[in-house]
Amino acid sequence: MEEARVLLEAQRREALRRLASLTGDFHEVVAASRDSNADDEHDPEGATIAFERSQVTSLVQQVERQLAEIEAAFERLSTGRYGICERCAQPIPPARLQARPAARTCITCAALSST
Known part of the structure; x- marks a missing residue:
């Protein structure tokens, strides 16, 4: 079970690193759109900004689900169900x-x- 704990901790660290990176990316996309006078509806670049924002949001949600699965695995470890x-x-x-x-x-x- 110690090997499982080590693997899960490594996955948790990697997921948290990716989440931090994606969160930074998201803030950059939001800041870029805020600093421009473009609106998503009428500017040809607006669709790209909206797409990027949506894509980063989806990736953040994916990593959050992965973190939830890792935490659930830690719970199974602690209760003997792993x-x-x-x-x-x-x-x-x-x-x-x-x-x-x-x-x-x-x-x-x-x-x-x-x-």
């Missing part, structure tokens, strides 16, 4: 946990969920 599939209650193979430390399901159940 490495147990939430769907079939079978052990999640170590190779899957190595590749995706925050995995909630085994490969079989993950495949069933995506169909």
Whole structure:
């Protein structure tokens, strides 16, 4: 379980680094649009600014979801449920946990969920 904790902590650090970078990017996009006299509706560049803002917002939300999954994995670690599939209650193979430390399901159940 110590290996899982180390992997999850590394993922958390990386996600927080990406979140900080994306937040900075978002503030730059907002500042750039604020400093211009363009409005998104009538300026040809406005669509680009709106797209960039939307894209960065989506990426921030993706990282926030990843952080929530990592925190949930830490909770499973603390309660002894880490490495147990939430769907079939079978052990999640170590190779899957190595590749995706925050995995909630085994490969079989993950495949069933995506169909």
